[in-house]
Amino acid sequence: MSRARDWFVSAAVLVLGRGKKRPRGPERERIVPLEPPSPRAELAVVGLLFAAALFAVAFIVVYALDRLPHQTQLLGVALGLSLACLAAAFIVVAKRLVPEEQLEEDYTVAHPAASDEIAQLVDESSDRLTRKRLIVVAAGAAGSALGLAAITPALSLGPALDPSVLRRTPWEAGRRLVDQRGRPLRADDIEFKTFYTAFPERADREEMGAPLVVVRLDPAALALPQGRDGWAPAGILAYSKICTHAGCAVALFRTPLFPPAEPKPALVCPCHYSTFDPAAGGAVLFGPAGRPLPQLPLRIGYGGVLEAAGNFSGPVGPAWWGVRMGEAT
Amino acid sequence: MRRAVLFGLALLMLALPAGTSAQEPKTSIEFPPGVPLVRQGFYLYSQNCASCHGDRGEGVVPPDIQEAPGPSTAMGPALAGVGAGAADFYLRTGYMPLEKAGDQPTRNPNFFDDHEIDALIAYVASLGPGLPIPDPHPENGDPSEGLALFREHCAGCHQIVAQGGYVTGAIPPPLGRSTPVQIAEAVRIGPFVMPRFSEKRISDSELDSLIAYVQYAKSPNDAGGWSIGHVGPVPEGMVTWFLAATVLVGTCVLIGKRLRR
Numbered sequence: 001m002s003r004a005r006d007w008f009v010s011a012a013v014l015v016l017g018r019g020k021k022r023p024r025g026p027e028r029e030r031i032v033p034l035e036p037p038s039p040r041a042e043l044a045v046v047g048l049l050f051a052a053a054l055f056a057v058a059f060i061v062v063y064a065l066d067r068l069p070h071q072t073q074l075l076g077v078a079l080g081l082s083l084a085c086l087a088a089a090f091i092v093v094a095k096r097l098v099p100e101e102q103l104e105e106d107y108t109v110a111h112p113a114a115s116d117e118i119a120q121l122v123d124e125s126s127d128r129l130t131r132k133r134l135i136v137v138a139a140g141a142a143g144s145a146l147g148l149a150a151i152t153p154a155l156s157l158g159p160a161l162d163p164s165v166l167r168r169t170p171w172e173a174g175r176r177l178v179d180q181r182g183r184p185l186r187a188d189d190i191e192f193k194t195f196y197t198a199f200p201e202r203a204d205r206e207e208m209g210a211p212l213v214v215v216r217l218d219p220a221a222l223a224l225p226q227g228r229d230g231w232a233p234a235g236i237l238a239y240s241k242i243c244t245h246a247g248c249a250v251a252l253f254r255t256p257l258f259p260p261a262e263p264k265p266a267l268v269c270p271c272h273y274s275t276f277d278p279a280a281g282g283a284v285l286f287g288p289a290g291r292p293l294p295q296l297p298l299r300i301g302y303g304g305v306l307e308a309a310g311n312f313s314g315p316v317g318p319a320w321w322g323v324r325m326g327e328a329t
Numbered sequence: 330m331r332r333a334v335l336f337g338l339a340l341l342m343l344a345l346p347a348g349t350s351a352q353e354p355k356t357s358i359e360f361p362p363g364v365p366l367v368r369q370g371f372y373l374y375s376q377n378c379a380s381c382h383g384d385r386g387e388g389v390v391p392p393d394i395q396e397a398p399g400p401s402t403a404m405g406p407a408l409a410g411v412g413a414g415a416a417d418f419y420l421r422t423g424y425m426p427l428e429k430a431g432d433q434p435t436r437n438p439n440f441f442d443d444h445e446i447d448a449l450i451a452y453v454a455s456l457g458p459g460l461p462i463p464d465p466h467p468e469n470g471d472p473s474e475g476l477a478l479f480r481e482h483c484a485g486c487h488q489i490v491a492q493g494g495y496v497t498g499a500i501p502p503p504l505g506r507s508t509p510v511q512i513a514e515a516v517r518i519g520p521f522v523m524p525r526f527s528e529k530r531i532s533d534s535e536l537d538s539l540i541a542y543v544q545y546a547k548s549p550n551d552a553g554g555w556s557i558g559h560v561g562p563v564p565e566g567m568v569t570w571f572l573a574a575t576v577l578v579g580t581c582v583l584i585g586k587r588l589r590r
Contacts (some may be wrong), residue, residue, distance in 0.1 A: 012412040119474050180481070194524040197481070251485030254522040260391050263498035263522055270485050273416035275497040286497050 010289060014134050021092055031117065032099055041096035042131055048089035049138035055082035060152050069312040079149060083288065086142055098125050103137055104137035109170060169209025171296055177201070177238070177306040184305040190216045190236050195237040195253035195267075197241060200308075209316040211241035213307070214266060215278050224295075225281040228313070231297040236306065238296040239282050242317040244267035245289040250276070281313070291315070363414065373445055375565045377426055381405030386456045387506025404430045411518075412459020416450040422507075425573035428432035433499050433521050457584060465533075467540040475542025479537055482526060490559040505547055509540045 059078040101252055127131065130178060177185040177198040196214040199205045217236040231237075239248050248271035256262035267276045267286055274287030282293030294312035301307040360369050375384070380403045383389050388407030405427075408416075419425040423437030441449065450462075480489060486501035488494045493503035499522045505511065513536055519525025531539065549559065557564045 072487070111528065181352055189529060191529070193519055194530060248483075253497050253524050254498060255524050256522050257519060266497065268496050273495065273497050284488055317441055 014137065017051065028101050028120065029237075030120055030124060032127070034124075035099075035128055035129050037128065037130045038096055041092055042129065045089050045092050045097065046131070046134055046138045048085045048092065049135070049142040051086035052082045052142035053073055053083060053138070053145035056080070056142070056149040059149040061147075063149075063155075063271060072111070081147065082142075082146055086146065088133065089139075089142070097128055155272075167311070167315075169208065169316060171202035171308045171311055173308060173310050175200050175203070175308045176301065177214065177298075177308070184303075185214065186304045187234055187236060187300045187306055188304055190234075190306070191212060192216050192218075193255045193257075195255075198238065198306075208247070209240065209312065211249070212238045213241045213253070214238045215253060215265070215267070217265060217279055221248055223280050228281060228295065229299070230299070231309070233296060233300050234254050235297055236244075236298055237278050238269065238298050238308075239276070239278065240294040240296070240312060240316045243271065243274055243289060244291040244315075244318055245274045245287065246267065246271055247318045249274075250293065366448050366451040370448035370455075371451070373441070373449055374452050377440075378449075381427070381430055381467075381496070382408050400425050406455055408453050410457040411453065411458045412457075413454035413462050414449045414460030414514045415518050416453035417446070417462045418511055418518060418520065420449060422445045422511055424520065436502060448469065448497050460514070460517055463510060463517065463533075463536075465509045465513040466537050466541050467536070467544055469508050470537030470541030472538065472541045472545045474535070475538035475540070475545075478539045479542050479546075480530060482524075482531065483539075486523070488559075488561065490549055492559050497523065504543050507543065509544065512540050512543055 012260065021318050059075060059082065062068060062071060062074045062078055065071075084274050108219050113114075124280050131136065132228060179185055179198060179202045180194065184201070185196065190196065198212040198214050199210055203210060205211065216234070216236050217232075219232070222232060222235065222237075224231060230275075236263070242248075246269075250267050250269045251272055252268035254263060254266045254268055254275075256264065265278055267278055267282070268274070268290070269287070272288050274289035275285040276282045276289070276293040282295050284290075291314060294314040296312050296314050297309035298306055299309040335361045336501055358372070360372075374382075374386075381389055382405045386408035391404060406460050419434070420441060421439060422434075423439050424434035426440055438462060439446065479487075479491075483491075486494055486496055487504060488501075491504035501523070507515070514524065516526050516531060516539070551555070555568075557568060
């Protein structure tokens with residue numbers, strides 16, 4: 001109890017108290033002319049610094065909540081206002097509280113008298129400040145809050161809490177493949193030498209993990225990685241349409257008319273020409289992509305309709321595959 | 330008689346030094362009246378096409394080449410069943426004859442004259458039923474529907490205003506000189522590494538719309554003024570950085586100078 005009172009009193013002193021003139025040893029002739037204190041400017045500085053701290057904290061809060069609409073814009077606004085307040089505080093200090101002067105001096109020889117003079121200059125420059133400690137505390141608050149805000153996003157580098165939400169996609173065993181207009185894709189309708197875009201039936205198409213590119217190759221020509229037996233019924237293959245390099249849509253399907261003399265079939269991303277081998281589980285043939293294109297296991301369901309037999313073989317897109325699920329914290 | 334011709338042809342091929350382009354043998358000949366077009370086509374075919382596509386359009390694939398002498402680059406797909414549409418496309422775009430098997434065919438001046446092309450088309454069509462020469466009606470199409478189709482199926486490679494682009498291993502051509510018939514043929518055939526789209530994927534009426542859009546894209550209405558080549562964000566970015574940014578910096582310098590005065 002008495003501890004709380006102590007805290008309260010010291011806070012009150014901090015806010016209301018004004019510094020007294022310290023005795024500065026033997027009185028010397030002033031170099032910086034003494035100007036009257038400017039309590040309003042000081043108050044403004046303190047207010048701006050605390051506002052900067054507040055906005056930085058707001059950044060952290062918005063980041064942590066993660067489910068607000070327009071989150072990105074709010075984050076930008078919070079950080080921007082914080083920095084703006086900090087800048088405004090500095091401007092007020094410079095223009096209203098501390099005299100500004102430029103000195104040029106050679107430092108080749110030690111010059112005790114001159115350095116004393118500079119120390120005195122610096123000392124006297126802050127004479128107008130009456131709440132030096134409060135300003136220091138406010139600046140410290142602004143600095144540490146901004147620093148915290150700057151390192152908060154580092155939390156996103158690793159799954160902090162439950163990583164399983166990051167792995168969730170709209171695809172699960174039994175989810176049917178539909179085309180742009182929502183019509184189910186039938187295995188018999190999938191032709192060779194062309195490509196199809198497919199989406200999960202009754203699921204959000206905007207999800208990073210939703211769109212697929214579906215192609216059909218000769219089953220004898222497939223060389224899928226181990227453990228993917230039966231993933232390509234009748235030679236029909238489904239891959240995530242999102243490039244693992246920068247997240248563009250893999251919109252190009254290269255398919256030779258005369259295979260002996262022409263480049264082999266490949267899925268190509270139009271942004272940076274990452275090239276994936278559909279016959280080999282989406283392995284990278286060329287380009288900046290660092291990971292294979294994730295393959296979706298397929299099976300032929302009731303009525304010959306294509307459906308997923310599980311989730312993808314790896315993370316979708318350039319980042320965590322659940323980043324747009326809105327559930328990652 | 331025909332065997333003798335083929336034998337002579339084989340001898341001729343043997344005599345050709347390796348690397349000689351396939352374009353050498355063309356011989357113009359005035360056929361006497363009454364020779365059927367198909368016969369004329371077969372004659373031209375034997376002279377110009379058989380080295381890669383086989384004596385009877387059965388194709389030449391690498392294992393065959395191992396057995397037969399001659400330049401190893403002479404290989405090509407079978408032509409039975411490709412139809413008049415494919416022959417019309419490859420010959421009238423100048424894609425064939427190809428300098429070297431495996432090269433990407435590119436648009437060239439026609440190697441054969443119109444009558445010779447008609448004869449060759451008749452011969453290729455006689456090899457088996459295939460794609461007929463399409464008869465598109467872009468005037469019935471809806472360019473806006475065509476844009477949606479083009480964006481979905483074509484723009485990834487050919488770029489949204491059909492300026493052409495790049496795929497690893499091939500160069501999707503610009504479509505500025507493609508006729509409606511050629512566009513329809515290419516969609517159905519899928520030349521070189523292009524996918525093909527059957528009537529199940531793109532119906533004939535959708536194809537009309539697609540062609541209507543490609544025709545529009547040859548001279549699009551540039552509402553913004555400067556098209557910057559219609560080639561997308563890279564040159565637009567360069568204009569932004571090199572022109573707009575320079576102007577901005579210049580403005581800043583001007584403002585600074587005025588203040589100093």
